[in-house]
Amino acid sequence: MTTTTKHSDSLTSTLLEAYKDIQFTLAASSLRNEGRDLLQRIGLPANKEEEYKFTPISKKIEGTITRFSHAIPSENVDQKTVDENLIPGLDCHLLVFNNGKLERNLSNFDTSVLSLISFADLLEGKMEEQVGKIAKANKDPFVALNQVAFQEGTWLEVAAKTVLEKPVYILQLIQATQEGETVHPRSYIQVGKNAKVTFIENVVSLDDSPYFLNGVTEINVGENSQVDFYRVQDESKAALEVNNTEINVPRDATFNSAVISLQGKMIRNNLSINLLDSNSLGNMYGIYMLNGQTHVDNHTNVDHTMPHAESNELYKGILADHSRGVFNGKIFVRQDAQKTNAFQQNNNILLSEDAVVNTKPQLEIWADDVKCSHGCTTGQLDEEALFYLRSRGISKENSRGMLLYAFAGEVLEKINNENFRDYCIGLIQQRLGTHYA
């Protein structure tokens, strides 16, 4: 049977046309071709297409971006820009990207523990063997698009038995022209056995120009290793973004993720964790605290393949004004994955009548001996609690702030890195207009 999916044909061909002349190494050519073929066949998601039902990103791109060329590195990026966007008190390995291109001179990291290699400089075979094998192009058209369009490609490697005391701070600075441009970062993170490393990615819009950021990050965690991956999305009101992040977690390994989304025009995060073996652990946490017209969609997926693995997920949303939040949490437990523990929770507070949340758990369980729970709630701020605080002399605004902060706090406390946690607390308190904790 053939299903006719009506896709965004014109946008797809415009994009394919725009990227047809990108230079590529021989190693990248198979990725390019695969992406191109897929896009030609499936195209970008059409309006109302199931996977993108609530998030008409293709339409937004068409309506906002007029030049699909790659944004060239901004001339305005200098040491001062970097300094302004550091996390206070955070001693880190710093990687600065300027419209997706590495700024070697502004970056600062210890090459003896962290190697950074451009895809073009990878040893023969590595690229074909690994890149595109975790985040597969056929899973999401935006991965395919990234394969067609990415420019540099960054391979990051942490060797076995390496414990990085300092987190790796990835600063993505974005500045397009006023017509709107695109950036397609691509990275592959390889972490050896018995290693431990934290990544913090911060996307910073340098001005209000519209852009479409379409990143793909693949993470290959080593056995008995721990990788923490945190992301802040506090971008301009014109930012359009799709993120595909997929992680392989082997035996005895742990992957922790936290995504703090505060601003953008429309942001779609696809986060997939593959728990490949026993005693693997995947944790996914998130806060989306939105106002104005910001639209944030978190689609998460955890795939339990073998017995005795665990996943925990907690996403919390606070939505004001006309903002919109989407949460879709898929838990897949395969037949062999007996003794799985999988927990998922999504809670939302709507602060305005115009704010909307669409939340959907999606459980597919093929094993019979599993512990699996999920729950989602959407409600208003607890009026009784608000009255209690006000009756003690605390202003309405501060009382509200205290309650919302308490709501978000459950996620914030999952962030292991203290400086980064404090930084997120600061951002959230700033948004709440309260500074008391």
Added chain:
Amino acid sequence: MLSIKNLHASIEGTPILQGINLEVKAGEIHAIMGPNGSGKSTLASVLAGREEYEVTEGEVFFKGKNLLELSPEDRAREGVFLAFQYPIEIPGVSSTNFLRTAVNQVREYRGQEPLDAVKFLSLMKEKMKLVEIDQKLLSRSLNEGFSGGEKKRNEIFQMAILEPTLAILDETDSGLDIDALKVVSNGVNQLKSKDNATIVVTHYQRLLDYIVPDFVHVLYQGRIVKSGTKELALELEEKGYDWIKEEVAGHTV
């Protein structure tokens, strides 16, 4: 200090308070008793400014100000304190931060300097002794996982910290064992002065052995149907409310 005249209030269109009159002067203790559902907590909530209740008639003046025009926080800052019958749990809000924010916002309203961390801590310590509340409780989230008695004690602790001019204690004695009752009453009595006043809502005369009221009022069907001195409480303890209900029925027939 507090003057309530012909107060009518309703919730979701149902009239609950139907013409309350009450005068409370500085230095006085008033006890309000009455059968379940007669409107005691409603009166307390209306005084504290709960927005779900609609005042349909009457007026309330507190220290010369129209209380009904003030927000709940401004009432608290003016010196009204309600110890809740059922204090709620607020997970994630630390007791200490909450109290310090409250104290300093009240102080700011009164034109006083905010307390720094050190001064606030010593105030906490002093008041903790007064109501014999465990430090461990205060390191938790507000009321979270507290027993019924611990919650009541925490209400009095908050009152001790905020030093209100008018304290309304809504069944603070319910669910307390005799030792806790003594501690709580002792706390209330120590905070008592000629400049402040207390309204205690209770079902039990035993509390009034410790907190001795100047006046006792019986609230029934949203009205104060009888007022007297502390002897009235003893009489109610002995005879229950039926005779009062009959009196009221007799009047209306």
